[in-house]
Amino acid sequence: MTASLTDAKSAELFARAARVLPGGVNSPVRAMRSIGRDPIFVERAAGVDLLDVDGNRYVDWVCSWGPLIHGHAHPEVLAAIQDTATAGTTFGAPTALEVELAEEVARRVPSVEMLRMTSSGTEASMSAIRLARAATGRDVVVKFAGAYHGHVDGLLADAGSGLATQGIPSSPGVLPSAAAATVIVPWNDFDAVEAALREHEVAALIAEPYPANMGLVPPEEGFLARLRELTEEHGALLIFDEVISGFRVAPGGAQELSGVTPDLTVMGKILGGGLPAAAFGGPRELLERLAPVGDVYQAGTLSGNPLAVAAGLATLRLLDDDAYLRLSETTTALATGLREAAGDRPVQVVSETGLVTLFFRDRPVRDYADARDADHEAYGAWCRGLLARGVYAPPSGYEAWFVSLAHEPDHVARTVEAAAAAFEVLG
Numbered sequence: 001m002t003a004s005l006t007d008a009k010s011a012e013l014f015a016r017a018a019r020v021l022p023g024g025v026n027s028p029v030r031a032m033r034s035i036g037r038d039p040i041f042v043e044r045a046a047g048v049d050l051l052d053v054d055g056n057r058y059v060d061w062v063c064s065w066g067p068l069i070h071g072h073a074h075p076e077v078l079a080a081i082q083d084t085a086t087a088g089t090t091f092g093a094p095t096a097l098e099v100e101l102a103e104e105v106a107r108r109v110p111s112v113e114m115l116r117m118t119s120s121g122t123e124a125s126m127s128a129i130r131l132a133r134a135a136t137g138r139d140v141v142v143k144f145a146g147a148y149h150g151h152v153d154g155l156l157a158d159a160g161s162g163l164a165t166q167g168i169p170s171s172p173g174v175l176p177s178a179a180a181a182t183v184i185v186p187w188n189d190f191d192a193v194e195a196a197l198r199e200h201e202v203a204a205l206i207a208e209p210y211p212a213n214m215g216l217v218p219p220e221e222g223f224l225a226r227l228r229e230l231t232e233e234h235g236a237l238l239i240f241d242e243v244i245s246g247f248r249v250a251p252g253g254a255q256e257l258s259g260v261t262p263d264l265t266v267m268g269k270i271l272g273g274g275l276p277a278a279a280f281g282g283p284r285e286l287l288e289r290l291a292p293v294g295d296v297y298q299a300g301t302l303s304g305n306p307l308a309v310a311a312g313l314a315t316l317r318l319l320d321d322d323a324y325l326r327l328s329e330t331t332t333a334l335a336t337g338l339r340e341a342a343g344d345r346p347v348q349v350v351s352e353t354g355l356v357t358l359f360f361r362d363r364p365v366r367d368y369a370d371a372r373d374a375d376h377e378a379y380g381a382w383c384r385g386l387l388a389r390g391v392y393a394p395p396s397g398y399e400a401w402f403v404s405l406a407h408e409p410d411h412v413a414r415t416v417e418a419a420a421a422a423f424e425v426l427g
């Protein structure tokens with residue numbers, strides 16, 4: 001591990017990129033602005049060994065922001081993609097593989113009897129909301145401050161992730177009417193949820209059951225169960241956005257872990273095994289409101305794309321009970337190591353199977369306001385220190401570290417060592 005890295009080729013690519021791609025990137029957080037540096041261009045990766053275009057090697061804790069639960073270029077996932085590709089890459093007609101994937105998801109996820117596939121989490125949450133509005137005949141959607149459900153117009157208000165990083169509360173270009181149909185409440189604040197449901201005719205309450213786009217801020221004891229009770233009482237649908245938590249915190253996601261079953265579930269990331277695939281699902285009576293059976297329109301040229309479906313199936317089939325045990329052990333080892341490396345510094349290390357976040361703050365974080373109160377400048381400096389020591393951590397204090405099954409004890413040890421050294425430099 002080196003204490004500094006050369007980045008001449010990344011810098012050269014970034015200069016070219018900035019002329020043809022806004023900010024030099026195709027998705028904002030990659031630009032690494034919030035940690036005060038330019039982006040790193042990737043050459044290739046295997047497992048969690050990431051190589052950049054300048055020849056620097058990193059232990060990757062981003063893993064493409066979640067899809068790669070088995071690490072990069074897993075041989076079985078690659079083989080599934082290659083085998084499928086030789087038979088053609090897309091048909092715009094049904095295939096057996098998408099039926100198999102749907103059956104596999106329905107078997108794992110408690111709320112899902114049927115599902116509709118999309119190409120991104122954004123589309124899946126947008127369509128789930130359309131379906132919820134159609135099913136209830138109501139307009140208003142309640143979301144939590146700091147929760148991110150993709151760049152859907154009405155859901156950008158007070159979203160975390162890249163918006164938190166860039167300090168954009170919403171976005172120009174979003175119609176006031178779209179934002180007006182969204183009511184924002186603080187996470188873990190039951191009274192605020194109750195008031196919102198009382199005061200508005202709510203179509204759906206959408207929640208990341210284990211929010212990970214303001215950093216990881218788990219639900220307090222009983223919070224998800226009370227969301228279920230309250231939405232039922234007020235005739236609103238409960239939507240769990242499990243794009244991150246799905247197939248990660250447990251085989252059936254946060255709904256299996258908590259025993260709370262939502263009406264609709266949004267999925268993505270692991271579902272597509274590193275290729276573009278997402279979905280929303282629920283009971284037959286809701287899902288059959290969708291065209292062509294029902295009147296709610298939803299479609300996609302590449303929805304259920306054979307390559308993405310093959311990658312997703314291969315990924316899910318490798319996720320047996322033993323995999324979750326190992327994922328949980330690695331997560332605990334990383335969280336414990338980072339806590340020890342931080343020593344008595346004001347740092348909170350939060351974790352759930354497959355996810356870890358560090359908040360540079362002296363008190364626990366229970367909502368978005370607390371997450372914003374953390375010292376994000378210090379996180380940025382520490383994160384630059386990690387990169388210089390060969391550890392690629394999320395370049396934003398509002399994101400989670402994505403633990404994978406390719407992370408071995410040696411990766412954890414190297415990371416903890418680099419973390420301790422980077423803390424030392426911070427003072």
Ligand code: PMP
Nearest residue numbers: 120121122148149150241243244
């Ligand atoms: N929901 C959650 C919880 C997410 O974390 C994300 C993306 N990080 C999305 C939705 C949007 O998914 P996509 O980027 O595939 O549109």
